[in-house]
Amino acid sequence: MEEVEPIRVFLVSEFPIVACGLERIVEYRGPAMEWAGAVDGLTSALATLEGARADVVVVDVDGEQGLRAVEGVHAQGGPRILALTSSANFELHDAAVLAGACGVVRKTEPVAVLLKAIERIHLGEIWVDRMAAGRIFLELARKKKAELQPDPEAAKIALLTRKERLTVAEVSRDASASPRQIAERLHISEHTLRNHLTSIYAKLELGNRLELHSYAQRQGLAAK
Template sequence: MLNVHAHPIQVHLVALPLTAWGLERLVQTAHPRLELAGVAASVAESLLLLERQAPPDVVVLDLDGEDGTGSLVVLHARTRAKVLVVSGSRDAALHDSVVLAGAFGVVHKSESPAILLKAIEKVHEGELWIDRSATSRIFMELTRQKAAHAKDPEKQKIAMLTVRERQTISAMASDAAAPGKVFAERLNISEHTLRNHLTSIYSKLGLANRLDLYAYAHKHGLNEAL
């Protein structure tokens, strides 16, 4: 049973409607320890909501409804909340990449509701929700990244980009002046999604704007189509 504290843990959910429905009711069963702070169907919608309200303590993100870890990077960069990911994937590499991208842990959808509630509480306390084997893998990857960064920091930054982010850079490197709507249509995504991709790209590459991205892409050969 969860301990009752004076101030409930504020939980914000980011999941597609069917999954969100179940998560919302699970959080409600843990009241007053947990309190629902908001529900959004996507990271883009979540960021709009969070601009108008106090930041939650924990964001529970259903990664299965998002375009890879790029959305997690955006969420992590734009909110101070601790992010806990839920996913139906058993891919250890994906779980590791989620933590490396800033999440505090991953809960598989086959786990019991009690496990998810416990994970939310532990993440709120600042603990990582990962097993020992994942801890070892992540430590080794961080060590490898640190060594690679020392040798070639730009190559390491580029290695962090997802395929979709590389495609976005390639498209936008073709014309520094075209409006975002043109690139969104070319990539068959919404302008909201394009902005999310750009926020993630800027964060990973240490850039400030599209002009910086245009110059960086041509300097490092990212303007070529994948």
């Protein structure tokens, strides 16, 4: 019979007691599982994961980094992720899956549940209940719909000419600058500046320079 490779389990947790406990659990499950190591933060995880050859990364989301650790490990690709938490908040559980985890296990659950979850997600399954799966599906559908809907502000901004965008950037640089100062910086006359601003206000549906300054800051049109 072909020898089955053990599931290599890696942990990201800020809590040493969690690392100690999970290591013992994994070793107890040997030879079906093998401890691949533990780190206390995302930066260390990203630097260590490739060499660890982990199959499943358990991410403790109860620390300060929380879901950011799940997102960071997921972005790197490779191992499948299992979120570990003491929280009963289903919104946190759903968010962990949406961030890239293949499942969530609470710290209050039996050790057998944790081991089974690791085995299942290693096989490519998702470790969530039916209600969670339904909520996550609806949230993904909502996000997809939002992505497909046109952005009305983007449509307005697309109407601006190159010179008008330069004008917006210069106006947003200093809200207290006089029209003469802005015109000099753009190397145009004050009359031309007024024409540009009239056109910009109409296209962006704004009323004055103060509104334009605020709008440019919100939409990333400000000078850098």
